Amino acid sequence: MKLTExxxxxxxxxxxxxxxxxxxxxxxxxxxxxxxxxxSIGYPGSVAYTxxxxxxxxxxxxxPELKVELVEPTDIxxxxxxxNFQMDLAIRRDPAENPALLSLCLYSEPFALIxxxxxxxxxxxxxxxxxxxxxxxxxxxxxxxxxxxxxLRQMFKDNNFTPNVYIESDFGAMILGLVGRGLGISVxxxxxxxxxxxxxxxxxxxxxxxxxxxxxxxxTSPVLKNVLELVQQVAQEYKNSTGGSLLF
Numbered sequence: 542m543k544l545t546e547x548x549x550x551x552x553x554x555x556x557x558x559x560x561x562x563x564x565x566x567x568x569x570x571x572x573x574x575x576x577x578x579x580x581s582i583g584y585p586g587s588v589a590y591t592x593x594x595x596x597x598x599x600x601x602x603x604x605p606e607l608k609v610e611l612v613e614p615t616d617i618x619x620x621x622x623x624x625n626f627q628m629d630l631a632i633r634r635d636p637a638e639n640p641a642l643l644s645l646c647l648y649s650e651p652f653a654l655i656x657x658x659x660x661x662x663x664x665x666x667x668x669x670x671x672x673x674x675x676x677x678x679x680x681x682x683x684x685x686x687x688x689x690x691x692x693l694r695q696m697f698k699d700n701n702f703t704p705n706v707y708i709e710s711d712f713g714a715m716i717l718g719l720v721g722r723g724l725g726i727s728v729x730x731x732x733x734x735x736x737x738x739x740x741x742x743x744x745x746x747x748x749x750x751x752x753x754x755x756x757x758x759x760x761t762s763p764v765l766k767n768v769l770e771l772v773q774q775v776a777q778e779y780k781n782s783t784g785g786s787l788l789f
Contacts, residue, residue: 548617566738568570578607578608578762578764579607579608579609579610579764580607580608580609580610580629580630580764580765581610581611581612581627581628581629581630581656581763582596582609582610582611582612582622582628582629582630582631582632582768583611583612583613583614583619583622583630583631583632583633584611584612584613584631584632584633585613585632585633585634585713586613586712586713586714586733587713587730587732587733588732588752589613589628589630589736590732590735590736591732591735592632592732592775592776593611593632593781595775595778596632596771596772596775597609597611597662597784598779599771599774599775600768600771602746603767603771604764604768604771604775605742607764607767607768612627612628612748614679615616619631619633619635620637620638620639620642620755622625623642623755623756623757624639624641624642624757629756629757629762629764629765629768630752630754630755630758630765630769630772631692631754631755631756632647632752632753632755632772633691633752633753633754633755634687634688634689634730634750634751634752634753635687635688635689635753636688636751636753636755637753637755640758640760641757641759642755642756642757643755643756643758644750644753644754644755644759645753645754645755645773646752646753647751647753647754647772647773647776648751648752648776648779648780649749649750649751649752649754650730650731650732650749650750650752651730651731651745651746651747651748651749651750652692652693652696652728652729652731652745652746652748652750653727653728653729653730653731653733653734653743653744653745653746653748654667654670654673654726654727654743654745654746655712655716655717655720655726655727655728655729655733655737655741655742655743655744656673656720656726656741656742656744657720657721657722657723657726657740657742658721658739658740658741658742659723660726660742662744663744664744664745667744669700670696670697670700670702670746671700671701671702673726674700674702674704675704676685676703676726677705677707677708677724677725677726678705678706678707678725678726678727678728679702679706679708679709679710679716679719679720679724679726679727679752680693680704680706680724680727680728681693681709681710681711682709682711683706685705689750692748692750693728696728696748698747707724707725708724708725711730713733714736716729717733717736717737717738718738718757719742720741721738721740728746730750731743731745751777754769754772754773754776756769
């Protein structure tokens, strides 16, 4: 038996179509399972050196065909970007305030006093923030109404002084650079230590700050579901290795 000329024509035209249909089915299955597509993740600078790279690495290993966009907001808030569908998931220091959003606490970590390397204060001789009440500070704007900034204000209130904020910046890398130049001292999450220049020193404080993941309550995307699970896995690994909180 052999194909007629017409049969050979149909075979040559039909087989590529069947292969294309099969590829389309496979792609549709991946989309349905949340293994293909894209996701936009917002983050604060403090997680750019450790936690976020771990999350992205986990995504790359588990969902290699998923495109990841990383966004570090400046003038626009995390919540606004989420509600406007310009971001799918936010890793942030504050829980969600808008009822259309959901938040989950991932872990906590200590704040740290950050001083120049040649500063006389060390982890051994530091007794509390009252030791630096006369110093110049480089801090995030204390006028902000976030829970993170509220924690900073409370810290100084508990030590009975208002810091002399010489320079304001919401960018951790900039603050570290300025502290390293001897222009002041700062208080930030300890995780900045992983990306800190060698000319600064971190002194851990008893107060802690949380890290949350936030997303739209009505977002049923399979991609979001998969990435949320991976984010929580990485956070759990951190907590397991540090006994409940992230310590450095």
